[in-house]
Amino acid sequence: MNILFFTHISPFPQNGGEKLRSSYLLKTLAALGHRVFAIIGNEEDADLEEYRIPGVEFSVHHEKPLSLADRLTGNFYFRQNPAVLKTFRNICHRRHIDVAILDYGFIGQYIPWFNAMRIPVILGSHNSQALHTLQKPARGLVQKLRRSQLVNLEKTHERRFFPQAAALMVVSEPDRQYHAEFIDPHKIFTVPNFLDEKEYQVKEERIPNLLMMTANFSMYMNYEGLKWLIEEVWNDELAERFELWLVGRHSREALEQLTGGNSWKNIKAVGKVPHIKPYIAMASGVIIPLLHGSGTRLKCLEAMALRTPVIATAKGVEGVLSDHFIVANTPAAFRHALLTFNGKGPLGHLLYEDFMKEYSAGVNAQRLEHILRFAMQQAPAITPQLVTE
Incomplete structure (x- = not known):
């Protein structure tokens, strides 16, 4: 199948946990025989030819720094980036996309766009994101208020957008239990972090x-x-x-x-x-x-x-x-x-x-294929009023 893969992460070089997760997802999808159109970050300006994966076509998304207004209001948790949407459209115009995988962070605001295109979305979460922020040390009243604001924004994002995905992919049982509080448990699948042995x-x-x-x-x-x-x-x-x-x-x-x-x-x-x-x-x-x-x-x-x-x-x-x-x-x-x-x-x-x-690639390739097949069976409802162009 043809898969559109989108992440803000820069998977290469593989010098961090989140990079390893995204890069091995890409490698395993290609190893399963799928064609992957990957939109990724590249903050270290890596030569992507050095990391070429047969079956994967890379596009680079350059994330702009957040403005002061963005940071104060948190509107970036809900805003669709026109440049990202343009890249989505370009890929979908050239190829029939069977499944979209949105990997890591707060990018659920793009799910309605794919649902309107009748493309099922697998949302990949690397952790229980709002709880992750809640654990961050805060010293003093200002930091505590800011942390509380971010946690509320993140929980709002999760509960508004995550249930709209055809499937949610988590990495651990505690993360599955966290997301099951607001997502149909039958749509949640665990694919732990894994490595190619x-x-x-x-x-x-x-x-x-x-x-x-x-x-x-x-x-x-x-x-x-x-x-x-x-x-x-x-x-x-x-x-x-x-x-x-x-x-x-x-x-x-x-x-x-x-x-x-x-x-x-x-x-x-x-x-x-x-x-x-x-x-x-x-x-x-x-x-x-x-x-x-x-x-x-x-x-x-x-x-x-x-x-x-x-x-x-x-x-x-x-x-x-x-x-x-x-x-x-x-x-x-x-x-x-x-x-x-x-x-x-x-x-x-x-x-x-x-x-x-x-945690080997061989074991988790089959888990990943199972999620893809499940997502393909889901028929997204057409909700054009939620699409931002």
Whole structure:
């Protein structure tokens, strides 16, 4: 079938969890034999020829910065962008589109346009979005009021537009339960975050006592997790036993903001790297000290795919099906878990087995195909009054 895929995300390079999700959706749709017309962001100006996927035709949507009025009123949660609509029309004029997939964020305002075109929509959510915002730390009355405003806008968007989709694709059971409060549960399908196992056959020599934290540290949940680790968990005893590398975007800025430098007590900020897999593969363990967020952590799945043990808070491995994580939720328990961890034993291999059962591309390709077939059976009602040209 012909699929129109739209996202604000820049899937390439694959240096963030949300990028991995979108890029593997594209790869899997093409691997299933579908023709995909993908409208994507490209904030890092990647050469898309380097990331060419047979069966996928890319168009780039350049997102304009929000104006002050947009930020104050939140009207962007409900407004259709004329440039995006023009791209939709151009693609639909050239090709018969069987299904549209709108991936990530608050883009439900485009569902009525496709419904009027009688094109069923699969809406992809990477997390329980309004709850995600609600967890964001707010200090002071102004920040708390702003957070409350955003949560209300996001919940309004979700309840107004999400039920209009032919199907909703979520990544975890908690996310399914959240959306089932206002969407027909029969229309909600779980396709967990997943990875192509063939791309994770990375061979690196394990470095004893090397721990790794990989993240986009500009995201508040990762920054706050690092802050908790540094201020409440890490001490001289841990620094004598382990070296911890922070790998990913804004890791240097985050560590400097917290400690005043790019290294501190055997914690080193590496920064953004072209490929994250070798770092995870060489580590004795990956730590995920998260206190906020929803969905499932792709950093966790990458460690599983590379047979690297995981030490995490419960929030850090939330929604991931495995009994082989080392989980600790208090500073004292997390410190004890690290001090008793030596990187030896079968944990890495057991995590890999769990990954293959639930989070491999082969397993999730069939789940994705099932959603496509379900959506195709839905006949959108024609509601031209909701279409904005």
